[in-house]
Amino acid sequence: MARVITFLSDYGHDDDFVGVCHGVMARITPDARVIDLTHGIPRHDVRSGAMVLRRALPYCPPGVHLAVVDPEVGGARRAVALRTGEEDHLLVGPDNGLLSLAAQRLGGAVEAVDIGRSPHRLEPVSATFHGRDLFAPVAAQLAAGAPLAGAGDPIDPAELVHLDMPLAHADGDELVAHAIGFDRFGNVMLDLEHTELTASGLRLGRELLVNGEPVRYATTFTDVPAGELLLYEDAYRTLALAVNRGSAASHLGLERDAEVRIRPA
Amino acid sequence: MARVITFLSDYGHDDDFVGVCHGVMARITPDARVIDLTHGIPRHDVRSGAMVLRRALPYCPPGVHLAVVDPEVGGARRAVALRTGEEDHLLVGPDNGLLSLAAQRLGGAVEAVDIGRSPHRLEPVSATFHGRDLFAPVAAQLAAGAPLAGAGDPIDPAELVHLDMPLAHADGDELVAHAIGFDRFGNVMLDLEHTELTASGLRLGRELLVNGEPVRYATTFTDVPAGELLLYEDAYRTLALAVNRGSAASHLGLERDAEVRIRPA
Amino acid sequence: MARVITFLSDYGHDDDFVGVCHGVMARITPDARVIDLTHGIPRHDVRSGAMVLRRALPYCPPGVHLAVVDPEVGGARRAVALRTGEEDHLLVGPDNGLLSLAAQRLGGAVEAVDIGRSPHRLEPVSATFHGRDLFAPVAAQLAAGAPLAGAGDPIDPAELVHLDMPLAHADGDELVAHAIGFDRFGNVMLDLEHTELTASGLRLGRELLVNGEPVRYATTFTDVPAGELLLYEDAYRTLALAVNRGSAASHLGLERDAEVRIRPA
Numbered sequence: 050m051a052r053v054i055t056f057l058s059d060y061g062h063d064d065d066f067v068g069v070c071h072g073v074m075a076r077i078t079p080d081a082r083v084i085d086l087t088h089g090i091p092r093h094d095v096r097s098g099a100m101v102l103r104r105a106l107p108y109c110p111p112g113v114h115l116a117v118v119d120p121e122v123g124g125a126r127r128a129v130a131l132r133t134g135e136e137d138h139l140l141v142g143p144d145n146g147l148l149s150l151a152a153q154r155l156g157g158a159v160e161a162v163d164i165g166r167s168p169h170r171l172e173p174v175s176a177t178f179h180g181r182d183l184f185a186p187v188a189a190q191l192a193a194g195a196p197l198a199g200a201g202d203p204i205d206p207a208e209l210v211h212l213d214m215p216l217a218h219a220d221g222d223e224l225v226a227h228a229i230g231f232d233r234f235g236n237v238m239l240d241l242e243h244t245e246l247t248a249s250g251l252r253l254g255r256e257l258l259v260n261g262e263p264v265r266y267a268t269t270f271t272d273v274p275a276g277e278l279l280l281y282e283d284a285y286r287t288l289a290l291a292v293n294r295g296s297a298a299s300h301l302g303l304e305r306d307a308e309v310r311i312r313p314a
Numbered sequence: 315m316a317r318v319i320t321f322l323s324d325y326g327h328d329d330d331f332v333g334v335c336h337g338v339m340a341r342i343t344p345d346a347r348v349i350d351l352t353h354g355i356p357r358h359d360v361r362s363g364a365m366v367l368r369r370a371l372p373y374c375p376p377g378v379h380l381a382v383v384d385p386e387v388g389g390a391r392r393a394v395a396l397r398t399g400e401e402d403h404l405l406v407g408p409d410n411g412l413l414s415l416a417a418q419r420l421g422g423a424v425e426a427v428d429i430g431r432s433p434h435r436l437e438p439v440s441a442t443f444h445g446r447d448l449f450a451p452v453a454a455q456l457a458a459g460a461p462l463a464g465a466g467d468p469i470d471p472a473e474l475v476h477l478d479m480p481l482a483h484a485d486g487d488e489l490v491a492h493a494i495g496f497d498r499f500g501n502v503m504l505d506l507e508h509t510e511l512t513a514s515g516l517r518l519g520r521e522l523l524v525n526g527e528p529v530r531y532a533t534t535f536t537d538v539p540a541g542e543l544l545l546y547e548d549a550y551r552t553l554a555l556a557v558n559r560g561s562a563a564s565h566l567g568l569e570r571d572a573e574v575r576i577r578p579a
Numbered sequence: 580m581a582r583v584i585t586f587l588s589d590y591g592h593d594d595d596f597v598g599v600c601h602g603v604m605a606r607i608t609p610d611a612r613v614i615d616l617t618h619g620i621p622r623h624d625v626r627s628g629a630m631v632l633r634r635a636l637p638y639c640p641p642g643v644h645l646a647v648v649d650p651e652v653g654g655a656r657r658a659v660a661l662r663t664g665e666e667d668h669l670l671v672g673p674d675n676g677l678l679s680l681a682a683q684r685l686g687g688a689v690e691a692v693d694i695g696r697s698p699h700r701l702e703p704v705s706a707t708f709h710g711r712d713l714f715a716p717v718a719a720q721l722a723a724g725a726p727l728a729g730a731g732d733p734i735d736p737a738e739l740v741h742l743d744m745p746l747a748h749a750d751g752d753e754l755v756a757h758a759i760g761f762d763r764f765g766n767v768m769l770d771l772e773h774t775e776l777t778a779s780g781l782r783l784g785r786e787l788l789v790n791g792e793p794v795r796y797a798t799t800f801t802d803v804p805a806g807e808l809l810l811y812e813d814a815y816r817t818l819a820l821a822v823n824r825g826s827a828a829s830h831l832g833l834e835r836d837a838e839v840r841i842r843p844a
Binding site for chain 1: 326327328329330332333334336337338340341344388438440441442443446
């Protein structure tokens with residue numbers, strides 16, 4: 050039986066882009082199951098795509114993971130396929146950092162090929178739709194059992210583009226984190242996970258100061274009165290800031306990558 | 315072969331919530347087919363979810379039906395799985411009434427378990443994403459053949475939360491129905507099905523008064539002139555009010571659950 | 580194994596229309612794989628649906644192709660299933676031209692049946708949801724191996740409704756094309772494909788006049804300065820007009836089906 054393929058993109062659902070990629074894959078490997086992770090990544094937002102892929106893939110079966118958020122399609126960026134160190138996941142997509150956070154989470158890239166001239170590609174390759182002509186066919190061939198080494202030219206995994214993300218760290222009795230994501234409610238995702246907080250050895254307690262503002266370390270929104278700030282773990286065990294029935298981003302005046310200094314009150 | 319799983323939620327398609335639940339299920343039962351009924355239920359609207367599930371499930375194969383519209387996630391509401399009296403359907407979701415209308419339609423719940431501490435759940439269970447950590451794994455295990463009794467602690471099906479819906483009834487020569495749903499065109503769905511109308515013994519004829527306004531009992535919108543009211547059966551054989559090229563909700567000033575009195579003109 | 584079914588419609592994702600059709604098909608043929616091509620066709624836009632189907636199906640496996648954009652549902656239009664001359668594709672949908680462009684691309688309709696009274700339909704057939712009651716069951720039965728001839732009453736393929744589309748042609752040293760589609764960025768799709776341009780024998784060169792305006796024949800948007808017009812091949816090898824960081828539709832004042840005269844500068 051063919052392997053599972055997961056598929057993430059910024060293609061949206063208004064057009065037939067996603068459906069055509071499914072068609073291409075079904076021609077190559079009719080019995081592979083394809084799971085749409087999401088196609089709602091904001092257009093061309095490589096970093097959002099990379100963060101979603103990092104948090105979603107650990108919940109997915111080992112298999113082939115196709116990801117396309119590709120603002121430089123048709124330009125000089127490489128197209129790649131890689132194997133991770135854990136559980137034998139194969140990732141396929143543009144080499145713009147989109148795959149890098151997930152690969153890191155899954156044991157790092159241990160083998161990689163440049164698929165720009167892959168024998169699996171559909172000729173003629175269009176200038177703008179590499180999802181259909183390049184990435185989907187390579188993913189489907191890998192799911193059908195084709196070897197990674199045959200999908201392209203070998204490259205050193207260390208040369209893959211890695212996203213330049215801010216990095217939380219301790220600074221004396223403070224934790225210095227960053228606002229790396231926002232949702233539509235104004236909740237602010239930090240670059241800090243529960244395990245890292247524990248590992249840091251810092252004992253924060255329940256009452257904190259975040260950029261000088263009083264914040265409670267709480268479990269759910271309703272643990273604080275309306276209008277007040279809380280620090281909590283979201284469903285992916287990542288720390289996040291919220292205001293109960295309000296916007297933490299506005300309240301704290303945070304923009305993307307802004308520093309968030311956390312200390313006991 | 316594993317059983318079919320259907321999946322309904324208010325998760326929408328912008329995020330990876332739906333895709334991650336698919337991933338979780340595919341890890342457990344790679345060969346189960348998952349059918350997305352819809353993920354467009356208005357956020358936290360349990361009653362809309364329950365009504366859609368009731369009308370959709372009779373068209374689906376017997377199997378496992380996962381439904382998540384869960385405004386009290388992480389709170390005191392129970393999480394349940396139940397078996398219906400007809401066709402051996404298994405329903406999985408929060409015990410907030412979401413499953414109740416469909417269960418009633420499918421012969422009633424004849425066996426139920428509280429899955430809050432199910433051995434199938436993914437640890438650690440997050441406070442906010444029970445779709446991923448609790449409901450999807452239980453649904454997948456059931457689809458793979460795990461027994462319902464082993465999915466949780468037995469509860470009396472009579473104790474499951476049932477939605478408090480208005481109920482159409484006869485009042486002398488009038489039918490008293492209610493406006494239970496609205497679509498974006500202002501069409502008004504009533505709590506009255508064709509079979510109930512027939513069973514009521516009331517002979518309405520073609521020309522009616524609805525809350526005192528003249529209405530024609532018609533087959534399609536174009537049976538009445540633009541701007542005029544009609545009562546018709548929608549695609550689910552439920553009675554509905556419309557204005558040809560207009561809004562019946564505005565025309566009649568109807569809000570949710572408002573009384574709709576129908577009599578011959 | 581059952582054949583692949585592709586599915587295109589204007590149903591959108593807010594409601595359960597798509598999911599219920601999937602349920603109906605899964606009851607009939609549980610092991611058929613269903614590929615959603617798109618459900619984002621603008622409501623009732625038969626021509627857009629037909630153009631998307633034409634460009635998408637050549638990338639899909641041979642199988643059954645279900646398409647529903649059906650503004651006259653419940654009216655006098657026929658419902659049909661047909662076989663194409665190439666690769667044994669079966670198309671199912673309303674006979675309003677929706678299937679005609681794809682059928683033409685795939686070798687033409689060589690056999691057709693009127694499925695309005697198909698033995699495969701779900702009784703009672705509703706007035707408004709033929710996707711569920713008629714088209715999906717017929718598609719699923721065909722995918723399961725039922726013969727086309729048994730799905731309805733034979734009709735002459737030459738009598739199927741064909742879309743009346745404008746047709747590009749040469750006029751002296753000019754190519755006369757038409758604006759047949761617009762995207763949300765104001766890019767204008769023409770009724771002219773790369774192969775037709777080559778076949779026309781016209782040598783356009785790089786610098787053109789389009790309706791009297793200077794236009795460059797280029798590969799990508801960034802080949803021209805911001806605000807300037809280009810003619811390019813889109814991902815389906817169809818010629819299109821764009822303005823780098825602007826709207827070609829506005830710039831040239833083009834409406835649907837407007838004439839677009841192309842000549843060397």
